[in-house]
Amino acid sequence: MAAVTLGPDELQRYARHIVLKEFGGAGQRRVKTARVAVIGAGGIGSPALQYLAAAGVGRIAVIDDDRIDPSNLQRQTLFAADDVGMPKVEAACARLAALNPHVEVTAHTARLGSENVGALLGDHEVVLDGCDNFATRLIVADYALAAHIPLVSAAVGQFEGQLAVYRGWEAEKPCYRCFVGGSPETPGASCAEDGVLGPVTGILGSLAALEVLRQIVGFGTDGAGTLLLADLLSLRFRTLALPKDPGCRWCGDASA
Numbered sequence: 001m002a003a004v005t006l007g008p009d010e011l012q013r014y015a016r017h018i019v020l021k022e023f024g025g026a027g028q029r030r031v032k033t034a035r036v037a038v039i040g041a042g043g044i045g046s047p048a049l050q051y052l053a054a055a056g057v058g059r060i061a062v063i064d065d066d067r068i069d070p071s072n073l074q075r076q077t078l079f080a081a082d083d084v085g086m087p088k089v090e091a092a093c094a095r096l097a098a099l100n101p102h103v104e105v106t107a108h109t110a111r112l113g114s115e116n117v118g119a120l121l122g123d124h125e126v127v128l129d130g131c132d133n134f135a136t137r138l139i140v141a142d143y144a145l146a147a148h149i150p151l152v153s154a155a156v157g158q159f160e161g162q163l164a165v166y167r168g169w170e171a172e173k174p175c176y177r178c179f180v181g182g183s184p185e186t187p188g189a190s191c192a193e194d195g196v197l198g199p200v201t202g203i204l205g206s207l208a209a210l211e212v213l214r215q216i217v218g219f220g221t222d223g224a225g226t227l228l229l230a231d232l233l234s235l236r237f238r239t240l241a242l243p244k245d246p247g248c249r250w251c252g253d254a255s256a
């Protein structure tokens with residue numbers, strides 16, 4: 001990799017990262033070269049984008065086709081009251097550029113579908129899926145698997161959240177389909193119908209940003225193959241092993 005250096009203002013800005021021995025200057029320089037795509041600038045995307053931009057992820061693509069609605073402001077902390085009616089990606093880009101001028105944020109006002117998934121995600125090394133519907137999740141997951149792009153997937157509903165990292169092309173690691181199978185009728189609930197407590201999205205979005213940084217820098221223990229379940233009605237976090245399904249049609253032996 002070409003030599004990447006950090007300027008004096010970056011050394012100052014990222015001092016609390018650089019002092020971490022598991023992260024350090026090498027991790028910070030690596031983050032500066034990273035290209036991350038974030039699907040959904042909503043409850044999960046808001047905090048995730050803020051932490052990724054603040055952390056100095058060099059290039060961030062934000063993909064969302066919604067406009068800001070007053071009902072978003074209870075949890076989507078990237079936006080202010082004056083932003084209501086604006087496309088989310090536009091407001092997000094403006095806020096993130098103000099937060100950290102060292103990162104390049106690209107706005108895509110688009111609904112991700114099978115026809116544009118490659119164009120939107122293909123140039124990225126980590127994908128964070130914080131979208132609000134299961135059909136999009138499957139398209140993203142299948143593309144990330146085929147393109148060998150680590151997928152960080154976070155979801156929330158009411159007082160619950162879940163988080164996992166998928167690298168299903170690897171021998172021992174599951175893909176999203178190992179977890180949900182092929183049926184598009186599994187977790188289809190939406191925040192609009194069922195509600196969600198604001199900070200629940202903040203917690204899962206922040207954890208998703210953490211896992212994106214972990215995929216880039218490689219500190220600590222790899223999260224792929226583990227499912228985190230947060231039950232925040234009772235303040236309980238559990239992690240379960242998420243094994244690869246050897247019979248998985250998408251990543252298992254049967255797919256070969």
Ligand SMILES: [Zn+2]
Nearest residue numbers: 175178248251
């Ligand atoms: Zn699989």
